Structures are given as structure tokens and as C-alpha cells.
Amino acid sequence: MSVKRTGNDLGGRAAIVGIGATEFSKDSGRSEMSLACEAVAAAIADAGLQPSDVDGMVTYSTDNNPDVEIARHVGIGSLRHFSRVHYGGGAACGTIVMAAMAVATGVADAVVCYRAFNERSGRRFGAGVQDLPMAATAERAQFSWTTPSGQLTPASWVAMVARRYMHLYGATSEDFGRVAVAGRKHAATNPKAWFYEQPITLEDHQNSRWIVDPLHLMDCCQESDGGQALVVTSIERARDLPNKPAVIVAGAQGAGAEQWTMTSFYRDDIAQLPEMKVVADELWKSSGLTPADIQTAILYDHFTPYVLMQLEEFGFCARGEAKDFIRGGGLELGGRLPANTHGGQLGEAYIHGMNGIAEGVRQVRGTSVNQVGNVENVLVTAGTGVPTSGLILGVDR
Amino acid sequence: MSSETTAVEESPAEKAAFLAQLHEFVGLEIGEPTPGPDEVNAPMIRHLVETVDDRNPIYTDPALAARSVHGGIVAPPTMLQAWVMVGIDGPKREGDGPYERMNALLFSKGFTSVVGTNSDQTYHRYLRPGDRLTMRTVIDSISDEKTTGLGTGHFVTTRQDYYDATDELVGSMMFRIFRFRPKARAAAPKPKPPRPRPATTHDTQWWFDALKEGRVCAQRCGSCNTLRFPTGPMCPSCHSLDWIAVDMPHSGTVHSYIVTHYPQVPSFDYPLPVLLVDLDPDPKGRPDDRAVRLVVNTVDNSMVGVEVGARVRIVIEKCDDDLSLPFAVVEGANSKGAGQ
Numbered sequence A: 001m002s003v004k005r006t007g008n009d010l011g012g013r014a015a016i017v018g019i020g021a022t023e024f025s026k027d028s029g030r031s032e033m034s035l036a037c038e039a040v041a042a043a044i045a046d047a048g049l050q051p052s053d054v055d056g057m058v059t060y061s062t063d064n065n066p067d068v069e070i071a072r073h074v075g076i077g078s079l080r081h082f083s084r085v086h087y088g089g090g091a092a093c094g095t096i097v098m099a100a101m102a103v104a105t106g107v108a109d110a111v112v113c114y115r116a117f118n119e120r121s122g123r124r125f126g127a128g129v130q131d132l133p134m135a136a137t138a139e140r141a142q143f144s145w146t147t148p149s150g151q152l153t154p155a156s157w158v159a160m161v162a163r164r165y166m167h168l169y170g171a172t173s174e175d176f177g178r179v180a181v182a183g184r185k186h187a188a189t190n191p192k193a194w195f196y197e198q199p200i201t202l203e204d205h206q207n208s209r210w211i212v213d214p215l216h217l218m219d220c221c222q223e224s225d226g227g228q229a230l231v232v233t234s235i236e237r238a239r240d241l242p243n244k245p246a247v248i249v250a251g252a253q254g255a256g257a258e259q260w261t262m263t264s265f266y267r268d269d270i271a272q273l274p275e276m277k278v279v280a281d282e283l284w285k286s287s288g289l290t291p292a293d294i295q296t297a298i299l300y301d302h303f304t305p306y307v308l309m310q311l312e313e314f315g316f317c318a319r320g321e322a323k324d325f326i327r328g329g330g331l332e333l334g335g336r337l338p339a340n341t342h343g344g345q346l347g348e349a350y351i352h353g354m355n356g357i358a359e360g361v362r363q364v365r366g367t368s369v370n371q372v373g374n375v376e377n378v379l380v381t382a383g384t385g386v387p388t389s390g391l392i393l394g395v396d397r
Numbered sequence B: 001m002s003s004e005t006t007a008v009e010e011s012p013a014e015k016a017a018f019l020a021q022l023h024e025f026v027g028l029e030i031g032e033p034t035p036g037p038d039e040v041n042a043p044m045i046r047h048l049v050e051t052v053d054d055r056n057p058i059y060t061d062p063a064l065a066a067r068s069v070h071g072g073i074v075a076p077p078t079m080l081q082a083w084v085m086v087g088i089d090g091p092k093r094e095g096d097g098p099y100e101r102m103n104a105l106l107f108s109k110g111f112t113s114v115v116g117t118n119s120d121q122t123y124h125r126y127l128r129p130g131d132r133l134t135m136r137t138v139i140d141s142i143s144d145e146k147t148t149g150l151g152t153g154h155f156v157t158t159r160q161d162y163y164d165a166t167d168e169l170v171g172s173m174m175f176r177i178f179r180f181r182p183k184a185r186a187a188a189p190k191p192k193p194p195r196p197r198p199a200t201t202h203d204t205q206w207w208f209d210a211l212k213e214g215r216v217c218a219q220r221c222g223s224c225n226t227l228r229f230p231t232g233p234m235c236p237s238c239h240s241l242d243w244i245a246v247d248m249p250h251s252g253t254v255h256s257y258i259v260t261h262y263p264q265v266p267s268f269d270y271p272l273p274v275l276l277v278d279l280d281p282d283p284k285g286r287p288d289d290r291a292v293r294l295v296v297n298t299v300d301n302s303m304v305g306v307e308v309g310a311r312v313r314i315v316i317e318k319c320d321d322d323l324s325l326p327f328a329v330v331e332g333a334n335s336k337g338a339g340q
Helices: A032-047 A067-074 A088-104 A138-145 A154-169 A173-187 A202-207 A274-287 A304-313 A354-365 B012-023 B042-052 B062-066 B077-084 B098-108 B205-212
Strands: A014-021 A056-060 A081-085 A110-118 A210-213 A225-234 A246-254 A296-298 A377-381 A388-394 B029-035 B113-123 B134-142 B151-163 B169-182 B217-221 B243-247 B251-260 B272-279 B293-298 B311-320 B323-330
Touching: A014 A032, A014 A088, A014 A354, A032 A067, A032 A110, A032 A225, A056 A067, A056 A088, A081 A088, A088 A110, A088 A225, A088 A246, A088 A354, A088 A388, A110 A354, A154 A210, A154 A304, A154 B251, A154 B272, A173 A202, A173 A304, A225 A354, A246 A274, A246 A354, A274 A304, A274 A377, A274 A388, A296 A354, A354 A377, A354 A388, B012 B098, B012 B134, B029 B098, B042 B077, B077 B113, B077 B151, B077 B169, B098 B134, B098 B151, B113 B151, B205 B217, B205 B243, B205 B323, B251 B323, B272 B311
Parallel strands: A056 A081, A056 A110, A296 A377, B293 B323
Antiparallel strands: A014 A225, A014 A246, A110 A225, A210 B251, A246 A388, A377 A388, B029 B134, B113 B169, B134 B151, B151 B169, B217 B243, B251 B272, B251 B311, B272 B293, B311 B323
16 A cells, blocks of 8 residues: 555545534533524524534533533534544644535535533643643653643643743744734734734733743633634535535645653654645645645744644744734734634633634634735644644635 | 730830930839848859859969059959849849839830840959949830831930949949830741642543653654644544553743732732643654643743843652642743753
């Protein structure tokens, strides 16, 4: 068997046809299951489908809402496909990849991908692994190299990479801050965003308190309660549905060599995201597109430094030059690559990347509150620092 | 903790009004004049000077004292207060005289604790056996609000004037106390919980065990000699499951570092530096050995000299009975308690 080197055949076979979300808050006051059901039902309705049309469900391995229970509450009947994707926020675009594979192969006709949690009022991911039992499993044991030294949280893991990146390329905290300023600028005009009408300046960013030096508070995304769901079906069926399809032009997952979950500290060069390079290579190869073909991007922004590094992995700029790429409002509406036009997870809400995919769909539909002109292709990425995933969503042609 | 009184922050005007109320007590006499139960007498003088080992013969030797400037036995001046002490079963002061009312006012503001601060006596003449004293007490002064190590309150000074049978003032004593609101005692610090345990498996436990023996180890393939770290069951190069532990040098270079401020976990002190350190190569190793990279804290959380590229030495410290960890000390930086 020969190894395929030209990218996968997933592109163009499926589309996202429905999106639905709950309110995004800091304290939903209700169950995660309630959030999940509302988001799933809303996405199915948005797609112009009935619950009984859905025969597949995909979520994160970290989601607390079993697919079959949602199916019971929402009135979805039998399921032919159900799968879960691992590695936290790295799963986001991966759920769409699973769904697209299922509909492309006829394993399912219509798949709902969902994520819902009380991540702010319930267990906060920002707390890291400090309050989790340290069971003698390989998955927990991987944290044993950092936890006894008090490096317990996502911010602390990212900060270690960020410092090295700053050292190698001369990026500064202000360069990271420009990502936050762009996100908050976009959130300021998005009524659904938690930080609606609350833009920040670079000075605000610099004055925000340290979380883990070199990361300020405003380098860290929010913690949020909420749910987001998306419906994937075949391109043929999509053309019969009311919304303009967001075609899955390309989709990929990626884990890099010497991959760890958040603590890939043992690579020769830690100031890179090789897992995202795997995704990038696959998306470009399988779509035949290049960075010049992307009008807007949703770059996973749980921590600002990784937005810069993603730009480099995708080839929007050379290694170490993202700081120059984003200067002068490069990521802002009207800039060279408007990114996270919903406000990102820094500005809209932290729904583990799923709300970003929905914004990608809106950009393709032309319905974003911060609509970019003449959108043909949108790049969407998932969680960084972990095994991850990505999508190119495009208009049907 | 029940004796604690919550301090309510008052405005300067409220404080001034309170002080004016207090000052109304200044100059008032406390209680009735107190007569001494006994006249000044030789036996009590003798008891006292024997107790304090004062051998001055003017207190006890009538013949010698008679030839002195005193012309006879005198009482040690410091016994002034003793002559009017009412004794263990003597009457207690009660009622609602000025002193009680002053205290009630102080108590109303939470100044419920008291400590004696100092006492000064003034003598106008020596007392002789046969003198019979009467004491009168007045409130001499009340200070502004003061804060001391004990808490916040007012110094209250009383003056006791001692008169002989002819109403001649023979001596006085100033007695100062501090009436204060006790400082809220900080809750007893909880003992710091131990550091998070490393979750270990059969493939990693040995490495933490080696730290307890003072060893920082890496793993070398027993078949192809490839060095690897962190530890794992299999050689990625040749798939051998055989391996040996090799002792790594206790020195290296900072590859990256962070300073953790938040969230704060009770096991640690903050700000908490965490360093990623490339250990120096195994001197007996191969030229193509990869760097062994450790996540470590610094001794005493020192940030002195911490930067990417800084040279460090590694010391192993026992964190508790079950956990020893490597810590970094930046070379050339003076860090107290660096050990080794």
C-alpha cells in the first residue's frame, strides 16, 4: 500500500447547513444538558431540518452530555453514527471532520456536532489540573513532569512556550496584546459577545495583571457557560436546504511528532506548533488553496501567543514574523487578515472553539456582524498546544 | 476569638466628639478618700527591706537612724502605695462613679482590653512610723486615640495623692494604663498542604524514586544506547524494552521560564518561578544524545539571574517524606539556602 501524499479527499463532499447556540454567559443557571439541547435544537431548526432527520452526533470526549440523552430530549430518533473527539479544544474542527467523513461515506445523512458546558460557573478549565485526581494512568501521568513544580494550568503551560518564542524571535507582550485588541474590537460590535461594547487598548492589555508572566490577564481567553451546535450534511442535500451552505472545502486533524497534551516541552524547538503544521499542510494540499485564498480566519485564541504561531504554521508569514504581520491592525476588520470577527474566545465566549466554527459559517453566508467583503474561503482552527484540527469553509460553486 | 470586637471605622469628627466626652472625666476624683488600714510601722518596713534585701540601717536600726539626718527610722519611699492598700479582704470599689462611667464609655467603642503601662511616684517627705495616710485618686489625663502593637485605644492616667493626718501632701503616684480595642487576630495559618503528587505509572515511578536517592536520571536504551527523557517503556529508535538509568549532571541551562501569579494553590508560595532546564550532557554519553529537559522550581523561589540561557546548578530537595524534587540555583546569583 502506498502512502497518500496529496491530501485527503474529504473536501467538497459535505457542508455545514445549520448553526445554533445558547446565550453565552458566566453563570447559565441551568444544566449543561439544557444548554446542549437548546443549541442542538436551534441548529437543527436553523438547518431547516427536523430532529428526525438527524442520524449522527459528534462531540468532544470531554463533553458531559451523552449524545443519546440529547437525542432523547430533542426528539432525535435512532442514530447511525456517534463519535467523540479527544484533546479538549483541539477537538472542535475535528467534530466537523468526523461528521463530514460520516456523510461523505453514507455512514450518516445528517450529523449534529455540539459542545455545551458550564465552564465558568462549573469546573473552570483555567484551574488546570490542580483539583483533578492524579490517577495512575498514562494520561494523568504525563502531567507528573510539571504538576509537582506548580505548573498546573493551561496559562502556565502556554507561557513556557511563549517565553521561548519571545526569546527566539523578539516578539513582545505588546505583540501578543494586539491579538487581544483585535478580538475585543470585534466583540465590541457583536451583541452576542460577553464583551459587547467593551473594546480595549494596548495600554489596557499591558496594564492587566499577570496571570503567568509573560501572559497578562488579557492574553487569556474568557471562561464561559454556553452551548454551540452545528449540523453537517452532504453537499447535495445542503443545496436543497434554506441556508447558503458553508462547504467543507477541507478538513484535517493533526498531532505532531513528540506530541504532548499542552506540555510538548521536549521537542528540539518548542516555539512551534507542529501539530498545527500537520493540519495546515493537509488543508492546503487537499484543497489546492494557499493563504492568499483566505479572506478571513478564525484562529483559536485561548491564549494570544498561539495566534501568532498559527499564522506562521499556516504560512501567512514566515517563522517569527507574525509580530510584523499583525502590526497596524493586521488581524482587525480591514486588515490584511481579519481574524476572529465574532470577537474570538477572548471577546465573544469560550465555547471550546465551536463558536468560532459558527462564525466561519456566518462569514460564508454573509451574515456576520463584522462581515468581511467577498468571502470565498474561511480558515477555522481548533485548540493549540494539543492535538488539533482545522477546516476551510467556503462558498458553494 | 469571642473577645474580639469589630472595629468600626469612624470619621475624624466622630473621634473628636468621643474624645471630648472622655475629657469630661479628666480632673474628677474617683471614689471616696481611702484611709490606710495601718499607720506606718516598723514591722512592715522590716518585712519589706528583708524581702528586697535592702540593708540601709536607716529603715531598721533605731540607734543608727537616730544619728542620721532623719533623726530616726524612716520608711522606704517606694512603700508609699503599701500604706493604703486595703488588703485581700478589703472593700472593692463598685457603683457608677466617674471611673466606672469612663470605662463604660470606653467599652462602648470596643476599648475593652487593658494593660498597665507605667507608674511614677513623687515623694515630698520621708514617712515615719506613726504616720497615717489617706489616698485620693483623680483622673489625671486621657490621651488621644493611639495605636500600638497591641491595638488602638486611649492611655488613661490616674493620680493618687497621699496625705498625712495633717492633710499635708506627702507623695503622689501617676499610674498609666492603656485601654484598647484588641487587634483582630489573624486566623491561625493553615499548615501548607504538600505539593501535588506526581501521578506515576510503572514507567515513571522509578525516576521519582531515584530523586529520593539524590539522583537526576535519564533513560538509556539497553539495546541501542539511545538516550531518552521523559521516561517511557520503549526505545523509539529500536523498540527495545530494555533500558538502564543513567545519572545526569546536576547542571544545565535555562531553556525557558515562567513566573506563575494566578491561580494560587496553597501548596506553593507566589510568585512562583518555573524553569525549563536543559541538563548538561551525560559525560559518558554519545555525541548525538538529546538534551534532557526538566521542569523545576528555583530554590526559595529566587528570580535572581533567571533568564533564558542562564547557567544553573541543580540541587535535590526533600519536599516531604514521599517527594523529592530537583531545584535550580542560578550560577553566580546569591540565593540563600541554596544547599549542597
